Amino acid sequence: MSKLKHLKPGAPVVERPGPDRLLEGDPEFQAIACNPEDRVQGGFWAATPGLHRMDRTGAGIEHFYLLEGEIELTEDGAAPRRFATGDLVRIEPGFRGTWRTIAPVRKVFFYVEP
Numbered sequence: 001m002s003k004l005k006h007l008k009p010g011a012p013v014v015e016r017p018g019p020d021r022l023l024e025g026d027p028e029f030q031a032i033a034c035n036p037e038d039r040v041q042g043g044f045w046a047a048t049p050g051l052h053r054m055d056r057t058g059a060g061i062e063h064f065y066l067l068e069g070e071i072e073l074t075e076d077g078a079a080p081r082r083f084a085t086g087d088l089v090r091i092e093p094g095f096r097g098t099w100r101t102i103a104p105v106r107k108v109f110f111y112v113e114p
Contacts, residue, residue, distance in 0.1 A: 007034035009043060017052035025050030027101055039113040047101045056095040060113045063090050069105030074098045 009032045016028055027050025033043035045064070054073075056062075066087050073089075074080040075097040082102075083089050 007042060009034050017050075021053040023051040023053060023098065024100075027052060041111045043109060045105075045107050045109055047105045049101045049104065051098055051100045054091075054095060054097055054099050056091060056093060058113070059093050060111050061090065061092055062109055062111045063088065064107040064109040065089075067106040067108060068103075069107075070102040071105055072098075072100040072102060074100070 011032075013031045013033075014028060015031070016022070016026070026048075028048045030046045031043060032045075033041055035041055047069075066083060066085050066089070068085050070082065070084040072080045072082050073091075075095060078097070080100075
């Protein structure tokens with residue numbers, strides 16, 4: 001069995017945060033995921049400006065690289081942190097807080113479930 005895999009992206013999925021997560025604006029998310037059923041997922045994600053709650057209570061870890069845009073992540077009980085084009089970010093299990101898209105974002109991401 002080959003150790004080299006070709007990950008084929010799925011169809012784009014457009015979503016908005018539910019009313020229980022939306023805090024400000026009218027952000028729209030577009031995701032193109034590769035292998036969404038696998039324990040290692042990857043793909044592209046984009047968002048328009050707005051503020052929403054995040055709750056990563058699962059065991060997965062996300063790494064992402066910002067291709068463009070600017071965001072502010074605020075973990076509950078901590079000071080906000082800004083990230084922009086060229087930044088590589090890791091979100092660990094148990095993260096709870098907010099995601100603010102300041103300028104339209106495009107990122108490439110990898111999400112790993114243990």
